[in-house]
Amino acid sequence: MAIKNVSAVPKAGRASFWIRSRDTRTAYMYILPAVVVMAVITLFPLGFQVYMSFTDYGLKNLKYDAPAANWVGLDNYLHILNGDTIKNVIPSFDFVGTLTFNLWWALSNVVFHVVLGVLIAVLLNVEGLWFKRLYRAIYILPVVIPAIIIATVWKKIFDTDTGVFNILLGFLLGPLGLATNVNGVSIIKIPWLENSQGDFMFLPIAYYALLFTNIWLGWPLNSVVATGALQSIPKDLYEAATVDGASGSQQFFNITVPMLRVAMIPFAVFGFITTFNLFHLSYFMSEGRPFGRTELLVTQAFKLVNTNQLYGIGAAFAIYMFFILLTISLITTRITKATASVD
Amino acid sequence: MTVEATAVQAKAVAGAEAKMKGAIGRPLKWYKQLLYQVLCLFVAFTVLFPIAWVVSQSISTSKRITGFLPEGAITFEAYQKVLDKPTTNPVSFLDLTFNSFKLAAGASFASVLLGVSAAYAFSRFKFPGRGFVFLAILAVLMLPSVATIAPLFAFMNRIQVGEFNLRNSLWGVGLAITSGLLPFATWNLKGFLDTIPKDLEEAGMIDGANRNQIFFQIILPLSTPALAVTALFGFIGGWTEFYFSWQFLTNPKDFTLAMALSQMSGQYARSTPWDQFCAFALLVALPVSVVYLALQRYIVSGLTAGGVKG
Numbered sequence: 001m002a003i004k005n006v007s008a009v010p011k012a013g014r015a016s017f018w019i020r021s022r023d024t025r026t027a028y029m030y031i032l033p034a035v036v037v038m039a040v041i042t043l044f045p046l047g048f049q050v051y052m053s054f055t056d057y058g059l060k061n062l063k064y065d066a067p068a069a070n071w072v073g074l075d076n077y078l079h080i081l082n083g084d085t086i087k088n089v090i091p092s093f094d095f096v097g098t099l100t101f102n103l104w105w106a107l108s109n110v111v112f113h114v115v116l117g118v119l120i121a122v123l124l125n126v127e128g129l130w131f132k133r134l135y136r137a138i139y140i141l142p143v144v145i146p147a148i149i150i151a152t153v154w155k156k157i158f159d160t161d162t163g164v165f166n167i168l169l170g171f172l173l174g175p176l177g178l179a180t181n182v183n184g185v186s187i188i189k190i191p192w193l194e195n196s197q198g199d200f201m202f203l204p205i206a207y208y209a210l211l212f213t214n215i216w217l218g219w220p221l222n223s224v225v226a227t228g229a230l231q232s233i234p235k236d237l238y239e240a241a242t243v244d245g246a247s248g249s250q251q252f253f254n255i256t257v258p259m260l261r262v263a264m265i266p267f268a269v270f271g272f273i274t275t276f277n278l279f280h281l282s283y284f285m286s287e288g289r290p291f292g293r294t295e296l297l298v299t300q301a302f303k304l305v306n307t308n309q310l311y312g313i314g315a316a317f318a319i320y321m322f323f324i325l326l327t328i329s330l331i332t333t334r335i336t337k338a339t340a341s342v343d
Numbered sequence: 344m345t346v347e348a349t350a351v352q353a354k355a356v357a358g359a360e361a362k363m364k365g366a367i368g369r370p371l372k373w374y375k376q377l378l379y380q381v382l383c384l385f386v387a388f389t390v391l392f393p394i395a396w397v398v399s400q401s402i403s404t405s406k407r408i409t410g411f412l413p414e415g416a417i418t419f420e421a422y423q424k425v426l427d428k429p430t431t432n433p434v435s436f437l438d439l440t441f442n443s444f445k446l447a448a449g450a451s452f453a454s455v456l457l458g459v460s461a462a463y464a465f466s467r468f469k470f471p472g473r474g475f476v477f478l479a480i481l482a483v484l485m486l487p488s489v490a491t492i493a494p495l496f497a498f499m500n501r502i503q504v505g506e507f508n509l510r511n512s513l514w515g516v517g518l519a520i521t522s523g524l525l526p527f528a529t530w531n532l533k534g535f536l537d538t539i540p541k542d543l544e545e546a547g548m549i550d551g552a553n554r555n556q557i558f559f560q561i562i563l564p565l566s567t568p569a570l571a572v573t574a575l576f577g578f579i580g581g582w583t584e585f586y587f588s589w590q591f592l593t594n595p596k597d598f599t600l601a602m603a604l605s606q607m608s609g610q611y612a613r614s615t616p617w618d619q620f621c622a623f624a625l626l627v628a629l630p631v632s633v634v635y636l637a638l639q640r641y642i643v644s645g646l647t648a649g650g651v652k653g
Contacts, residue, residue, distance in 0.1 A: 026554045027468030034461030041522040045494040064501040128371040129379055138387045144635035146583040148601050149628045152608035164396050277487040301490050306590050311493045318490035325485045
């Protein structure tokens with residue numbers, strides 16, 4: 001709000017500013033380098049992607065002197081939907097299944113991130129709490145570690161035979177007689193990330209391993225944003241509420257929650273899209289197991305090209321992704337706009 | 344909407360900072376203090392546990408996993424081994440680091456340099472094609488960069504000069520990374536430049552400064568924080584970039600840290616001892632984590648501002 005007021009120049013001043021700046025040549029000079037580079041390395045490849053998606057582009061067309069790929073029309077798009085020919089290479093390929101899982105994956109993660117983030121921010125915001133700064137310093141750690149490290153390390157943590165997660169379960173549940181004893185260490189060998197795993201509540205347990213990891217990774221940043229929003233709530237609101245005799249929980253639900261909503265919803269939307277496209281956990285931890293059921297659109301797109309070298313189909317897959325993400329963005333923009341004000 | 348939201352965020356973050364340094368406030372009742380401390384310690388434990396475990400494994404003498412704590416005497420053998428030769432490829436840790444650094448620094452520098460000039464034009468000029476080009480940038484931003492891998496690979500693979508193949512080189516990977524970073528940098532910096540009051544430039548113009556002088560002497564110095572944050576995002580992205588390098592590069596001397604990490608963790612990596620994997624993971628994470636931690640304040644506000652606009 002504050003910044004907007006500062007930049008609100010009087011009308012006349014602004015008009016003359018634009019007139020003077022209608023020096024298009026200068027504008028083009030500034031924009032030219034970026035646009036040329038972007039045209040060559042971003043926009044041209046995207047156009048090429050559209051072309052590729054209508055062809056059978058493959059290994060045979062890769063070399064610089066190779067013949068052009070054959071035009072196949074909408075075949076790639078249809079095959080992605082019905083699985084024809086792709087299933088010969090990737091038996092578990094299931095576009096609609098992957099999309100559904102991907103949507104649920106993003107939604108379920110964000111709910112945990114936001115709820116935990118807000119609760120922990122509220123906890124740390126309690127007046128008179130000791131060691132606040134120390135806790136804040138510790139809690140930020142998952143944010144600063146590169147995603148690829150987190151994914152590869154947590155893969156080890158969920159290892160069936162030697163992972164510390166199963167050892168921890170053995171330690172906690174060992175007294176109940178559920179654990180096996182290996183070299184004097186009690187462990188419950190749950191194959192979290194293997195093909196041999198089972199389901200729990202309609203979803204493979206690998207989903208829960210990924211979810212657990214992503215909660216660990218995701219709540220701290222939400223907590224930082226929530227802390228910021230909490231600090232910006234005027235103290236008078238609470239004082240007035242106290243004077244009016246509102247209880248602690250009444251204050252939380254009638255002042256804190258609505259005030260936090262303004263900051264948290266846009267961030268939750270951001271989190272949804274980030275999580276929707278989260279490559280590393282699915283790719284490195286579960287590697288799509290069991291049988292491709294924890295595959296996301298991004299990892300599937302990569303594997304179509306990297307593992308299976310189906311360039312044409314990979315390109316069509318990316319075009320689908322573009323329209324899916326466009327739809328999500330349009331919907332989330334609406335949600336953000338509709339909830340932008342406090343009342 | 345964007346401007347207000349950014350301002351709310353900025354204010355919120357500033358508020359948090361002020362609060363952290365602020366007074367202790369009225370004391371809590373002892374049982375509440377106790378309860379909250381237990382909760383906070385539990386959260387701290389969940390955050391620290393995996394990190395502590397990795398550290399503990401990396402300095403363990405034992406080659407098998409036996410429990411929570413390192414077995415036997417503490418040793419830095421694993422670190423020595425991964426620094427010398429992390430994977431079966433004939434490359435040292437330093438080679439990998441240097442390659443990752445080249446990608447990260449190059450892509451980050453190029454995207455910020457080009458991005459800020461374009462952002463300035465979008466923010467301050469009206470010119471034919473402005474709306475269209477900006478819309479194209481937004482559309483590109485929608486697609487995660489991994490989804491552009493097929494055309495980039497096919498396109499760069501066709502650029503062959505003698506022995507040199509653009510695709511199979513760090514240049515190609517760097518361009519691919521820049522291709523994803525540049526639209527983000529342009530859009531992110533435009534968002535920041537929009538918040539710089541135009542009065543400053545008008546004052547400059549009245550004093551007879553031309554457009555270039557205004558850009559270099561007013562706009563650039565004012566946007567240093569945004570430039571630094573955008574560059575750092577780019578750097579961190581490039582430092583651990585995986586899919587382009589993995590898809591493009593075949594020559595071990597071009598390999599990067601992220602590729603080595605993947606080789607040590609993938610399904611054929613059972614042979615990699617855990618202590619070495621853990622040591623390697625810590626070595627890769629350490630530099631960026633330290634920088635991130637040091638600049639955390641700025642990054643978080645940069646991130647949230649970006650998030651709001653996304």
